[in-house]
Amino acid sequence: MSFNPFSLDGRRVLVTGASSGIGRQVAISCAGMGAQVVFCGRDAARLEATAAALPGAGHVPLAADLQDPDGIAHVVANAGELHGVVHAAGIARLVPFRMINQKHMDEVFGINVHAPLLLTRALLARKSIQAGGSIVFIGSVGSHIGPVATSVYSASKAALLGAMRSLAQEVVKQKIRSNLIAPGYIRTPMLEQLGAAGAMLDQLIDYAPLGLGEPEDVANAAVFYLSDASRWMTRTFFIIDGGMTVQMSI
C-alpha cells in the first residue's frame, strides 16, 4: 500500500463537541482515516448516534459537561494516550451589545474559552498528549469580521486564537503542535438555532462565493492538522469560509 501522509492509522484522537455538527463529523472523519476516537458531549443519546456512525473499532464515548471541573476530570481520566485533540465544543448566542451582561459573558467564555484551555492544561499535566501530537481549536471567522450581535462570541473566538499561538510556543518543547480552524457558516444545528433566533442566514450565506459549508469541509482540515501532512505547521490557522472573507479585507 502507498504512503498516505493524511492517514491517522494507529493514532488516538480526543474530539469534544462530538454529539453534534462539526465535532460529530470530525470524529467520523478521524475514524475513517484510521484513528481510534475518544468523543465527548453532554447528550448521551446523541453521543450514541455518533458512536453508531463511527467506522472501525475501539472508540470511546465520554458523556461530560466541560464547564464542570468534574466533567473535565472525567474526560482526562479516561482519554488514555492521545496523539491529537480537537476542541469543537462551543456555543453561539446572538446578543446585541447593549444587552450583554456578566451572565452571558460567563456562559459563552465558559465553554468556548475556559473549557478548551482547562482541558488542554489537564491533558498536558497528565502527559496524555504524546510527542508528535497535535492540538486543534475550532475558532470562527467571527473573530475576524465581528458579525452584528456577536461581540461576546467573536471575542471568545479571538481569545482562542491568541491562546493557541502562545500555547504553540510552550508545547513545542514536547514536540506538540497547536493550530486553529476558523470556519465560516457551516450547516449544523448551531446555525439552524441562529437562524431561528433571527440571523439573516440567506443574506449571510450569499456573502460566500461557494455558499454554505458542510461539516466535512471543517473535518477535512482537522484531519490535515492532526496528520503528518501538517507536521511542520504550528501557530497557524485556516480560514475555511467558501471565500466569504476574502472580499472583506481582513
Ligand SMILES: NC(=O)c1ccc[n+]([C@@H]2O[C@H](COP(=O)([O-])OP(=O)(O)OC[C@H]3O[C@@H](n4cnc5c(N)ncnc54)[C@H](OP(=O)(O)O)[C@@H]3O)[C@@H](O)[C@H]2O)c1
Ligand atoms: N456552525 C457554524 O456555522 C460554525 C461557524 C464557525 C465556528 N463554529 C464553531 O464550531 C464548533 C462546533 O459548532 P457546531 O456548529 O457543530 O455546533 P453544534 O452542532 O451546536 O454542536 C456543539 C457541540 O458542543 C457541545 N457542547 C456545548 N456545550 C457543552 C458543554 N458545556 N460541555 C460539553 N460539550 C458541550 C454540544 O454537545 P451537547 O449538546 O451534547 O452537550 C455539541 O456537541 C463551535 O465551537 C462553534 O463555535 C461553528
